Amino acid sequence: DVKVTQSSRYLVKRTGEKVFLECVQDMDHENMFWYRQDPGLGLRLIYFSYDVKMKEKGDIPEGYSVSREKKERFSLILESASTNQTSMYLCASSYPRSNQPQHFGDGTRLSIL
């Protein structure tokens, strides 16, 4: 069965910290995504990666960076966490013929204090 695993379900960090959110997929998918989900705003794309070391900015990349050193792993990095980055973060993947997200992880609820 398809599996996208996010390393933490809940995470609490402090303002100014560097935060790493990890995502691993076991389907050999080329495409991976990071979204944030906020009440009333829906899902917004932060970054998209279509291959190892390849990335594209989404709608809201400011304050974030990503790393894709291996095909199965896609990391989201908050360079200097701020309170407005408190949110639910969702990772997703899809196979090459489909550039739209198909399989999502269960999410990481991140709180920045």
Add this chain to the structure above:
Amino acid sequence: AQSVTQPDIHITVSEGASLELRCNYSYGATPYLFWYVQSPGQGLQLLLKYFSGDTLVQGIKGFEAEFKRSQSSFNLRKPSVHWSDAAEYFCSLGSGAGSYQLTFGKGTKLSVIP
């Protein structure tokens, strides 16, 4: 600019009743449309998608959606709802088959009464 509107924030139906969730879009060309479902505490799951061809699309879990260009709509339907269908449903719009940028609606939360 493209946009997706889900007019209903919350819908409650009885188990066994039929369901229709509304989705309207705004886009100047041929849209690529998707429905996702998010169960409580989980990520999203793709229910179905429309790229072209037959305007009635079948998905997983017994759902279907109908694309109506004249009404700029892509409504999701199910003939008989089960308690396990209680979740939040998201309609989304892409600008092309190769586009990774999807515009999501704000979601409709479905509650099911036994």
